[in-house]
Amino acid sequence: MKEEIEILRKHIELKGLRKTNQRYKVLEIFLSNEEHLSVDELYSLVEKKYPEISHSTVFRSMKIIFDAGLASKMMGCDSIVRYEHLYKHSQHGHMICSKCHEMIEFDDSKIKELLKKAAKKEKFKPQVFKTRILGLCKKCQD
Ligand SMILES: [Zn+2]
Ligand SMILES: [Zn+2]
CATH class of the missing domain: 1.10.10.10 (Winged helix-like DNA-binding domain superfamily/Winged helix DNA-binding domain)
Known part of the structure; x- marks a missing residue:
């Protein structure tokens, strides 16, 4: 701190x-x-x-x-x-349940690599990556 x-x-x-x-x-x-x-x-x-x-x-x-x-x-x-x-926390993606609003964090470093490659191809300078999946968590599926 x-x-x-x-x-x-x-x-x-x-x-x-x-x-x-x-x-x-x-x-x-x-x-x-x-x-x-x-x-x-x-x-x-x-x-x-x-x-x-x-x-x-x-x-x-x-x-x-x-x-x-x-x-x-x-x-x-x-x-x-x-x-x-943000400080000293690894970047991660979020899965967000649309029913109970629970947020589950997951490692999205591989996805980011792919996005970076796509940006590079277009000579686009990426600044912010946000991976978000909306859906239903385990509990809310039944
Ligand atoms: Zn849920
Ligand atoms: Zn988070």
């Missing part, structure tokens, strides 16, 4: 953003959880420990944490943006 704090601190300095402790508290809660969290979900966790932090602070802090390269965004079936850890 120390390294992440350092990355966030540098980003805030570089961008000349206002220095408040609350952003680090939001980061702390975000990092202490391995789930894929929407801003609302994260806010309810933050609220339990730091009731003085507002929803809009959580919202703005997550934007900054994302810009600093510490989080990635993904969208579930419910079209809600969720954040997950």
Whole structure:
């Protein structure tokens, strides 16, 4: 977590953003959880420990944490943006259940290699790869 704090601190300095402790508290809660969290979900966790932090602070802090390269965004079936850890986490794809919204992570490195090759052929410079499979999880199939 120390390294992440350092990355966030540098980003805030570089961008000349206002220095408040609350952003680090939001980061702390975000990092202490391995789930894929929407801003609302994260806010309810933050609220339990730091009731003085507002929803809009959580919202703005997550934007900054994302810009600093510490989080990635993904969208579930419910079209809600969720954040997950990015720093030192391996890239992966998501299988998303359209019924219970469960998210299953899987290794998509081979798929990414294929996509990179396809991009190279077109001289296209890829920036973001997102592998997403929508469907029904094991439990929801019967
Ligand atoms: Zn399901
Ligand atoms: Zn994930």
